[in-house]
Amino acid sequence: MENLLIVDDNEDVLTQLKWGLASELYTLHLATRVDQALEVFGKVSPGVVTLDLGLPPHADTSEEGFRCLAEMLKINPAAKVIVVTGNDERENALQAIKLGAFDFFRKPIDLDELRVIIRRAFHLHAIERENTEQKGAAEAAAMDNYGIVGACPAMRGVLNLIGKVAASDVPILVSGESGTGKELVARAIHAGSLRRKGPMVCINCGAIPENLIESELFGHEKGAFTGAVSTVQGKVEYASGGTLFLDEIGELPVNLQVKLLRFLQEMVIQRVGGRKDIPVNVRIVAATNIDIAAAIAAGTFREDLYYRIGVVNIHLPPLREREGDVHLLADYFLGRIAAELGKNVSGFSPDALVGLETYSWPGNIRELENRLRRAVLLADSSLVTSAELGFEENGGGQHNGFSFGDRTLKEARAMVEKKMIVAALAKHEGNIVKASEALGISRPTMYDLIRKHGLGER
Structure with a gap:
């Protein structure tokens, strides 16, 4: 049950509210002075407070009421404080609102109207608390799942699959629409693998010009082409001992698909302009946002390469x-x-x-x-x-x-x-x-x- 604190120095009002609100699903706490109210507030942390602004020892002014309001909101800014005023104290009520009060209510008290205000205050307090808890859950989920946030059944399935395949060295194909988090999944796989201490190297196959992508992947020897003034390692070699992430692999030119397939079969490469086989120990995680089956049917993606890179296929659902x-x-x-x-x-x-x-x-x-x-x-x-x-x-x-x-x-x-x-x-x-x-x-x-x-x- 929620805690409701009523602060008023008028015993008749306290009795009226005590009996009038007794049927509600609240635990009632009563106080007649500021020090008593703050003591109860600190102990039970009420979600909602009704606060009479005229309290002793200066019951004829709002001084003590404002002091109590300020102290309560300093202790717990999320508490909803409803101030109770006389009919001629509208300015004090508005001032209390500016200081952080949730709402105000004028005497004489109409219990039906006050019930609505209190219920609304508890309702908003519960929503704010739920939002805070949800944010904490999101942060915890991100830390537990390598930054992947998701609780729907499809994403729980994805996380479960990542946990099963991460420790192996099988090639993984991550599919899904653009923006669904395919690289994040690849990083989660690497982080959960035995290769986590090795490098993770990413290359976007659709962002590199066709005449440069072979050199980018496999490197080149000095003099292999105009401008090749030194021998350069490719991304595949850099990833040795770790994970190579081939993003948008569906954009890879067909002639490069052949060379990638040879590498996957034999785990050796030759730099552009070179003749020497270079063994490489690397795990492949690929990603695509295209329909691979349609690309195979159209002849733009090799079926044998698909079977090599897609030993396990992880599909990411769209956000909608x-x-x-x-x-x-x-x-x-x-x-x-x-x-x-x-x-x-x-x-x-x-x-x-x-x-x-x-x-x-x-x-x-x-x-x-x-x-x-x-x-x-x-x-x-x-x-x-x-x-x-x-x-x-x-x-x-x-x-x-x-x-x-x-x-x-x-x-x-x-x-x-x-x-x-x-x-x-x-x-x-x-x-x-x-x-x-x-x-x-x-x-x-x-x-x-x-x-x-x-x-x-x-």
Whole structure:
């Protein structure tokens, strides 16, 4: 059960709240003075506090109440403090909000309205706590899995397969769309292998001109061609004793595929312009984003080479098919990027969370990381918004990051209404007064809408 602390020097009010809130799923704690309140606050760490600003020994002013508020938020900034004021103390209430209070409530107390505020406060507190725990889980998952973050069944299968094959020397082919993290998988395989103390050498077969790639792979002898003023080792030799990662192997010219096949069969190479066989002890991990079967059928990729490099095939699913992993990855990258850039950005607004979930991610994890880097740089608050992620620039079946699908007009209206309420509450950090003003509605109307959409439920 959650802990709720009530701080008030009026015994009648304490009794009213004690009995009025007794049926709720909270453990109630009562205090009448600042020192007593802070002692209880430190012991039970309540998620929500109701705090009367007029406390002894200066009950006729707000001095003690403000002091108590400041001390509580210093101990636990995540606590949601609801200040209770008299009808003529609006300025004090607004000042408390500026100092970090969650919301304010005026006497005489309406228990039904106060229940909604308390439930909403606990709801937001739980969400923030869950986000913090999720970020910690993402960091732990990254450390445990060589930097690979993922919890969906497909990625658990990938991680399991990496664990099984890493220690062997069999050639591995990693397939998947561009940006799905194929090089990260190759590095995880190397890190989990017996060759981990040896070098890992990467070469992008699609990024090197065709007339240079043979020399890049196998090296060349002095005088082998114009400009070859010295003997140079190739990437294959550099990788001896370790792992050679051939990225985008599907882009390798057919004539080079023949020479690579010979190397894989015999584990010897000849430098360009050389005649000497050079034995090399290296493990091959290759990657491609093309359909190898189609390339074989088209004659652009040798079938015998495919069987050599693909003894084990690890397929990486696109991000759009990794249910639940988008938020996990987003939290992981957000923490890392914010720390790297020195920005105080710690979470996502509701519209950004919707955008993360509904966007199709054609560029996969690489696009997610790039969008987050841009968003952190542009962020004006601690929460990244949909606009900062660039979702509002997208056309298609989305509107401001929301996907309406085949909903009726009534359902779509309700969805937008709920999203706007959630977004306004998040933007104003749960402050119902400010959120109501931003939406152009009254505070009672806001409470009605919160009840309607179940946003006050824990």
